[in-house]
Amino acid sequence: MAFTFAAFCYMLALLLTAALIFFAIWHIIAFDELKTDYKNPIDQCNTLNPLVLPEYLIHFFFCVMFFCAAEWLTLCLNLPLLAYHVWRYMSRPVMSCPGLYDPTTIMNADILAYCQKEGWCKLAFYLLSFFYYLYGYGFIFTSCSSALRINDSHRALVFYLRMSNM
Amino acid sequence: MSTAGFNSQNGTGTGQAYANGPSQNPVALQQLPGVSYGMTHQPTYNPMQAKAPAPPGPGLYPSGAYQPIPPVSSYQPGPPLTSYPAPPGQPLLTRPPLGIAPSHTPPQSASPSPGPRLPPAQATPPPPAVSSSSYYPNPQQPQPMAPSWQYNTAPPPMGPPASMSTPPRGPVGNHVNPASSATLPPPPPLSSAAAAYSSAPPPAHVSHSATQPPGPGMPPTSLHGYTQPGTAPPPVNPMAPHKYQQNRPPYGPPTTGPPPTGPPPAMKPTPPPTGPPMANATPPAPKPDAQCGAAVNSTLSPTEPDCQEGDIECPGTVAGNGPQAPNNYNHVDNKMAGPPQPGPPGRHLGHYPSLPPGYQNTSAPHNATSPMHPAMQAATQPYTQAPQPYQQPHGGPGPAQLSPSLAAMSLQSSTPEALRVVNLLQERNLLPPTPIPAPAPCLPQDLQKLNCNPEVFRCTLTSIPQTQSLLNKAKMPLGLLLHPFKDLSQLPVVTSSTIVRCRSCRTYINPFVSFLDQRRWKCNLCYRVNDVPEEFMYNPVSRSYGEPHKRPEVQNATIEFIAPSEYMLRPPQPAVYLFVLDVSHNAVETGYLNVFCQSLLENINALPGDSRTKVGFITFDSTIHFYNLQEGLSQPQMLIVSDIEDIFLPTPDSLLVNLNECKELVQDLLKSLPNLFEKTMETQSALGSALQAAFKLLSPTGGRMSVFQTQLPNLGVGALQSREDPNQRASAKDIQHLSPATDFYKKLALDCSGQQVAVDLFLLSAQYCDLASLGCISRYSAGSVYYYPSYHHQHNPAQVERFQKDLKRYLTRKIGFEAVMRIRCTKGLSIHTFHGNFFVRSTDLLSLPNVNPDAGFAVQMSIEENLDEMQVVSFQAALLYTSSKGERRIRVHTLCLPVVSSLSDIFSGADVQAITGLLACMAVDRSVTASLSDARDAMTNAAIDSLTSYRQSVLTIQQPGLLAPACLRLFPLFILALLKQKAFRTGTSTRLDDRVFAMCQLKYQPLAYAMLMIHPALYRVDDLTDEGALNINERTIPQPRVLQLSVEKLSREGAFLMDAGIVMYLWIGRNCHPNFLTQVLGVPSYAAVPDNLYLLPELDTAESQRTRAFIGWLRDQRPFYPSLHVIRDESQLKASFMQNMIEDRTESALSYYEFLLHLQQQISK
Secondary structure: OOOOHHHHHHHHHHHHHHHHHHHHHHHHHHHHHHHHHOOHHHHHHHHHHHHHHHHHHHHHHHHHHHHOOOHHHHHHHHHHHHHHHHHHHHHHOOOOOOOOOOOOOOHHHHHHHHHHHHHHHHHHHHHHHHHHHHHHHHHHHHHHHHHHHHHHHHHHHHHHHHHHHH | OOOOEEEEEEOOOOOOOOHHHHHHOOOHHHHHHHHOOOHHHHHHHOHHHOOOOOOOOHHHHHHHHHHHOOOOOHHHOOOOOOOOOOOOOOOOOOOOOEEEEEOOOOOOOOOOOOOOOOOOOOOOOOOOOOOOOOOOOOOOOOOOOOOHHHHHHHHOOOOHHHHHHHOOOHHHHHHHHHHHOOOOOOOOOHHHHHHHOOOOHHHHHHHHHHOOOOOOOOOOOOOOHHOOOOOOOOOOOOOOOOHHHOOOOHHHHHHOOHHHHHHHHHHHHOHHHHHOOOOOOOOOOHHHHHHHHHHHHOOOOOHHHHHHHHHHHHHHHHHOOOOOOOHHHHHHHHHHHHHOOOOOOOOOOOOOOOHHHHHHHHHHHHEEEEEEEEHHHHHHHHHHHHHOOOOOOOOOOOOOHHHHHHHHHHHHHHOOHHHHHEEEEOOOOOOOOOOOOOOOOOOHHHHHHHHOOOOOEEEEEOOOOHHHHHHHHHEEEEEEEEEOOOOHHHHHHHHEEOOOOOOOOOOOOOOOOEEOOOOEEEEEOOOOEOOEEEEEEEEOOOEEEHHHOOHHEEEEEEEEEEEEHHHHOOOOOOOEEEEEEEOOOOHHOOOHHHHHHHHHHOOOOOOOOOOOOOEEEEEEEEOOOEEEEOOOOOOOOEEOOOOOOOOOOOOOHHHHHHHEOHHHHHHHHHHHHHHOOOOOOOOOOHHHHHHHHHHHOOOOOOEEEEEEEOOOOOOOOOOOOOOOHHHHHOOOOOOOOOOOOOOHHHHHHHHHHHHOOOEEEEEEEEOOHHHHHHHHHHHOOOOOEEEOOOOOOOOOHHHHHHHHHHHHHHOOOOOOEEEEEEEEEOOOEEEEEOOOOOEEEEOOEEEEEEEOOOOOOOEEEEEEEOOOOOOEEEEEEEEEEEEEOOOEEEEEEEEEEEEEOOOHHHHEOOHHHHHHHHHHHHHHHHHHHHHHHHHHHHHHHHHHHHHHHHHHHHHHOOOOEEEHHHHHHOOHHHHHHHHOOOOOOOOOOOHHHHHHHHHHEEEEEEEHHHHHHHEEEEEOOOOOOOOEEEOOOOEEEEOOOOEEHHHOOOOOEEEEEEEEEOOEEEOOOOOOOHHHHHHHHHHHHHHHHHOOOOOOOOOOOOHHHHHHHHHHHHHHHHOOEEEEEEEOOOOOOOHHHHOOOOOOOOOOOOOOHHHHHHHHHHOOO
């Protein structure tokens, strides 16, 4: 098998993490705009809230993938963030729509600062994990392909021998 | 050419802006500033006050510096406080009569000797848990190690303070090159003077000027002054402190003013004298002063500020900048200074901030005449006023010797009264007999005189710490409390085509900007230099040209502009009132409809508005009823919409009608409305749908929606379920359900806010209504909440009366539509959190669909950048609104506060009421986001932390006991009161709605009213006399003293009035004097006092008149109507009366003394 499931997971995670990085950047920009008064908090929350669950679900999704692929180390690295996401969503304010951000409290300096910091931390985490996945993917792929090469050469050898036998 | 008009007007907004200044009567104008703040100069002037400033400062210095005496202790505030040897009558507390009165005796107990320790009373109630939670970000304990600046407070170490006082940067440079200052950020204290005379004269400066000998001042030379010597101290107006300060102890001005800020800035000022080439090197000594003054005069002729003063004082002279102006000042100065002191001519303005504040007042004058050291003189003075147990040594050092050390001393001693050490465990009677005035910031008097009225705008710390870390060390919250739309009796209104604002930060020009020259002014918030527009050069008040600094905008910290069209996004909206009435069976049972319709009928002509005013009505039960009031109909037409899931407006055009055109139909409707639903059996309430319908109706215009609700909404959108478990009401555990159950109301409120609709909620209900959820509709739309628990038209007449009075006020009070309020502050400060009812639209902008005169706001601030380059910071609240007449107006309040660098100064400037108010707001937030117990712990910790910080960082001499600075002496009491307040109490049965309502009130009420809720006032009223009575409108209003809230103060022979804000209790003792019963209550005996008496009979006796006058006066002071309950021992309400006895112990809460012991334990840990 040339292309293992683990390698597939890493590749998928790589792509999804790239998306998450964009989410994080968007998040940071959005809160910066809030802080500098460019945007109305209601509008901003309306644009941010729909993105929260997708982000969490994407992350959750490739965590599950890693679980299935039995990539325990990678999974462990992601578990804290997963737990944080669960906690964060459980402790969200009373809201009827999905999302985390309440326009009435978001302008509180503490919350604003917290959200900004959260954005930067996540960005850093996603960037690091991006390279980690890249490395993991490369590592698995190369090991796979080297295995493949051996395989191929073996087969080729067998083939050659058979041919020669004939 | 001047387009500006200036006019004094009533807050009501009816006032006309006068067009051209010239027509104005100067005299009237001159009154303006004074009146609005109640600080008319002469009339209010109180010799005591004038003197006061001087004594505190100087007196302390000498003693403090040389002797290790707790600086403060030496003084005793004459009047209010009784010192430790408490009056014999306190049986409650088991306080061993300690021979030692540590506070007053000098250094005796340097170490925490066990001496006075009191055995803790047997406090069975568990002491409040001390959790780590605290409001302050910086959890760490204040470091015992005092940073260098902390030494200031410490008496002995002279060295450090001195250094402190004379920061290198400061003095000389400032003095010398005033002109340059303009561009520079105002350097240290002195520099302020230099920088911009107006912007920030150093605090020290202030007092100094005031005391100046009234010689013929050097005439400031003309306008040029601007350009040159920025150094000239601003107008030295020796204004008597504002009215509100009057109650202060004799030290008055100094205590409040100079002391707090005094030290750091004050210190700096001293250097300046030396700095200037002319001045002597020795700052403190009298001579320097004189010289300094002279020097100043010569160098700084042109002090613009003076002119300002002049304007106010003597309009006539204003016009000319010349020599006359100074004279005025001098004149004033004399008055201010108190004892007229012969001064060398020409001194008057000159007085540079050469002396530390304490000195200046008295010392300066003395110096001139006598060789005696000012400090010494000052020291003696206080005593004369109020004899003190402790004599200050003044024999010692002569002036010469003193001078070098003065600077050092001034640091510590600067604030005698505010920092006087009080041992709370020993001093029992801390509560002043009169309402507590707000402390005045330690600013130069000329600035302070211009400063915003503390009722409108005040800060928890009247001295702003330089850095956030310093603030964290002080462990006190920094914040502002505003009452921006307060009804003002005098409000200058300016009509101008151009409103002068800073080009970069958009700050409105205000009294604290500095004019660099005639054509340029420097913003006091961002320090940008702006041009003065041509129109602004003309002063309509004095009809003179070229005096921009005398414009009303620069003379009044509170001012209103009529805004031109640039301030409108759309044409100003008309006044629109929509009433949404619950008419379910429950509502009809309460009988509120009658009262409402009656009140509205009576006041329909008094509704604020103009010819465009619109009204509309919606009623609802399980369906929504609209009323077509279209002109031409013979009678109102009711339209019923039963599709509450998808609400629509049956006839969008005719539901809101012009009040003037359709008044008869409206009146018809109001008359028939109560009968329409008499027989209704509908018990359900579709409030959510009704609100949606009302929102649809109002959204095109914006306006005010008044919702009357009597039960839990249980149908359609926004339906709620009862979340209260009656068995948990008294639980000592955490209270649940303080946060909303649904965000429906919040979202709707945000929609309303976006369409400029405010929702006011009247909740009249005996059952649980989930105010926590319903209240959101008002909180985020800037509405107000009224709550009448157990309202019933027959069973609860007191509530009915309150409802009637509140409605009248509600319907007729001033209102501002489509408002926004922006709060700006000097660069380096930033807004952390807002408290109140509004929607925060950006970091400093509040969206207020409606603003009403009874709304208060609180703002937590943080310090983002160090403020060490500034002597003062400013805050500006600008409220842009549409008046009911369709005018766009801007009301601007500006507050200026000094910046200090030492902890002791921060403590001495603490405003305990404001701190309590802000803490209450923070605690409300905390109990909603975290838990009630968390909030309670945080409040307790706030007291512990600040007192610990004080003890460790400010006090150098450790005495046993619970020590607090005098300005914070009531802090533990107020914290305890908060813990026992309905909003935060545990263990006492409290209905959830009551609790939530109390929380709303704490956040929404202006400070003055919130304080009454927190700490009610108790008066003895059976022996009212006319002694010391006020005379208002020919009515004599007795002024009984405020008593402590303890049962020990009650006596069976008396009658006591407790004023708890929205409710008053008149408690009649069992053996009450029959005279009181017959003459006031109109009953023959105690037994005959009716059970639910809520109205005092109008008897024609002196006693009755006095009592009623007093109660009426209390009621007049607030915009809502407190109901009065006469109670006896058997009354049901006795429990709620007794619950307000904050100092006593209850089953579930500590007594005051136990609480103090608890604090002490925690502090000494």
